[in-house]
Amino acid sequence: MGQQETVATSLAGAVVEGVGASLAAVDAELARRYPGDPGTRQPVHTVYVPAESFAADTVRTWGESALAALDEHAPDAAALARVLGLPGHLAEPVHARVRAKLEREPVEDLRIDFEDGYGGTDEDRDAARAARLLARAWADGTAPPYAGIRIKCMEAAVRERGIRTLDVFLTGLMDAGGLPDGLVLTLPKVTYTEQVTAMVRLVEEFEKARGLPAGRIGFEIQIETSQAILGPDGTATVARMIDAAEGRATGLHYGTFDYSACLGVSAAHQAGDHPAADHAKAVMQVAAAGTGVRVSDGSTNVLPVGPTERVHEAWRLHYGLTRRALARAYYQGWDMHPGHLPTRYAAVFAFYREGFEQAAARLSAYAGRAGGDVMDEPATAKALSSYLLRGIDCGALDAPEVARATGLTRAQLDAFAAPRRGDLTATSR
Template sequence: MGQQEKVATSLAGAVGEEISASLAPVDAELARRYPGDPGTRQPVHTVYVPGDAFTADTVRSWGEQALAALDEHAPDAASFAAVLGLADDLAEPVHSRVRAKLEREPIEDLRVDFEDGYGPRPDAEEDATAARAARLIAEAYAKGTAAPYMGIRMKCMEAPVRARGIRTLDIFLTGLMAAGGLPDGLVLTLPKVTYPEQVTAFARLLAAFEKAHGLDAGRLGFEIQIETSQAILATDGTATVARMIQAAEGRATGLHYGTFDYSACLGVSAAYQASDHPAADHAKAVMQVAAAGTGVRVSDGSTNVLPVGPTEQVHAAWRLHYGLTRRALARAYYQGWDMHPGHVPTRYAAVFAFYREGFEQAAARLARYANRTAGDVMDEPATAKALSGYLLRGLDCGALDLAEVAERTGLTRAGLEGFAAPRRGDLTALAQ
């Protein structure tokens, strides 16, 4: 073993203790503000359906319409791959998984819309629609036909529509409680936020509902939609969105980019309003940095080019949507919006191709890291976290199967989760 080294130190133990005591407030602040990713499933998309159009069979209907679009415009793996430019080895796996997904789980996250997609209605009509949404969602969860995540987008907290938005939310949540309680997959979306105070007001509103029904504090969380320039940059030059996360008092779960409202706010002409516009890239980059480490997830927006009409037109819309989705995934925006059943096939095709084409390399790198085996890339704990997170997202959406991941990595799902979501300060320990 060789000569045993003599170890000597110069600092008294009290020095380290004093340093730790001085940093205790910082330690607490880090833990509070940056708890890390929650480790739960993130849906790959959110589908918005106007309140009056939402029915008991909306989820199934979207799947059927998406399958019908495939049957009409790309009936087999080769034709679908040709439209999207998929590699030969991905054509069959992606096509078969897309069809299976559309049959099994066509929508991962559905939002019944009472804002732009619904518009102003007589109060009695919106009251009834909100109550109906609660009943249908409760029934869907009870029957096992719900999407994994479901909820509503109410009107915003601005003065002209504030009372209406609060009432719709109250009716909806009260209806869920009366039907048996809040489902685990419940998601609420607050649109058109411009000031952190609006976020705090909404958080206090949810706290009041929890108190009224004896729910645990913090049971209700919500997404913040970023649709105005003021939500990105405040008048004093600070990043408003970062302040919004803190203003949510621990209830913020997501930041969703609103492509068209935000673009219009900046004066972008309608023909150029898109999720890959430089203005959109800037906004989402600020959102991404503000949310990093907080446990709040970022979602991309949507395209308004619908895959309808003759086959040539549908193919063009599919290629656009597929390309935008792949672009977002490469930029670590793992969720987006879909506005039409025809968007769903290319959403899943893009997601599945993204995870399957990188699967072998990611699995091999993680296996080498876990087994402390040398390879052609020297990975660090943070990279192992990213690799395992990549594989877990692929598993959650159906792009990958647990058996093939376990075979390539030698890890169980629990093992993957251990690398993907270590406690703060444990990244280095995982490398030991």
């Protein structure tokens, strides 16, 4: 081994120590505000069902209805490919995986709706029933990976009713055995950070009342008003909302139709690809980046029902919007009808399968030299591994095929997807 070269420096150790001391508060603030992605699975969609119509077999019936629609309007791979414009090499694997997904796990995230979609007459009863049915489903293994409720907003006219529904629902779950890991709560129509602070106070008090660990209950913030994007002082209000949640915010969900209407967009043009929607979601995305809060796209209100020609038209629209969202890194959206499930999964599976080989090859090449004397961009490995992990989690890719293509275990993929903050600022050598 050669003798180590001696180099000269001019700065005293005290200078370096002083810089470190001066930035200690910044270091702590970065760690607190920007912990990075939690590394857990993110569902590809959220299915909303009115609380009064939610039943023990809702998830199963959605899957059966979606399969029936697929069998009627695209019974084989070639038919689905013609409708959606899938390339030939993807037609069979996408069609087969869509069928398997609808049979095995048709809904990844279920939200029982007590807000706009609710039309019941006894909200106490429906909230208690929702808790009872979900607790039973979680106990017997039939619940989707994520599920919960959307309560009414914090505006004065419905505030007490929303708070009571939240209390009834959470109390019912606790009495049935506790809060499951897949529980998700959604707070809609947030306009001021004080409403987020109020939600934090509510769940804090519930945790204290039931002896739960502090911070156990998180919630999503639904972005449906202009005030949630831009405040009267010109600041991005949504960033303040994330901060006001004190680490409890799990997601930002874009509300397509309420937000569009708030801006005066006419009904015929209210859609996820409208410029107003793109602006709102871009602000949400930047505000959430690095915080661990995920961003979800909204929905389409064009339902795939009626004759085959009309179903195909709605499918093409939904497929195109979903693919567009995925390309813009909005990995989750809403589905409002069982007929949306075939194209949700077709779009998601095609997105991950078409880029699988290239992503696996690039990550394998990076991993092969990461331990040597060549330092590639860690951000590249982070993006590639995150892409592959999302594909595995939703069923687009199989873990064994990813392991064969990359030579990496799931644990190694996880490590690449969540590097330390300093690693992402490393430069090539």
